Amino acid sequence: MRLGITGHRGLPEQSEKLVRAALQREVQRHRPDDLVGVSCIADGPDSWFAQAVLDHGGRIEVVIPASSYREGLPAWHHATYDELLQRAAEVHRTGLDESTSEAHMAGSEILVGLVDELVAVWDGQPARGYGGTADVVAYAERNGVTARVLWPEGATRD
Template identity: 30%
Template sequence: MIALVGHADLAPWTLALLEEDLRVRLARYTDVGRAGLVRIGQGLPLAFARAARRAGLGLVTVIPGTDRVAALLREGQTRAAGELLMLTQRLSLVDYDPADGTACVRADERMIRACSRVLAVWDGSPSTARDATAHLVAYARSLGRTVDVLWPTGAERRMP
């Protein structure tokens, strides 16, 4: 499988740039049995799902839950989650709290352990309390996973 990690605060035009770049890259990995793996969310996960579908790659979506019951999504994520789930071939319910940043990082680490390749949408910035992308790239590399870093020309993050 191919996992996706990256910044959650990407500018809308960056998501458009990335969707095509992701499609081209994912089209290279449509071997039998290969699939993309993403944690549910808006923005980058949805761009990844659209790209995977257009590339002909299957998609597994990780959804949060507790005791085998799906957790509620954050307000404003339901529309994106609905589209993402429509593009998904398989769901994976993982025990984590989507409102807990540390739990989300642990869920991402679990995804990375399940994959042979990681696509990282990363501008090279260090990890912060709000963004663990640098940590996840280092974690994947420490496990010997192949990591492809994507940051297209013109890409930007939204400023808080």
């Protein structure tokens, strides 16, 4: 089973706890020897999911939206990003340089094309900018990839 991840970044601490637990439950539904998690490994749900897949004994593949993507992530996340990238069984790149909303959406489109199902940490609201979680869910559904929404009871975005 090839699972992809998309989701809201910058969640409050209480929501992070709820989402991490939900992601672990989702990952544990699958046999580790069959599980490949595909992620852009940004801070938040992307990296929590990738780590959960690895902890469960699965493999990860990473999609890098742009060559400058890492620099656009928070500095405190760089060590986690680097570690997850090193543990990736395969790395996919868009070929783009600048880390823009368009590059992020291009990365998400590649991710959707690689998976059987998309896990979306999504509050159900419209995207706040191009390439947001709602856009990725809509793209997946247009392309026949099931999006499994995880938004635990009690989770908030702001």
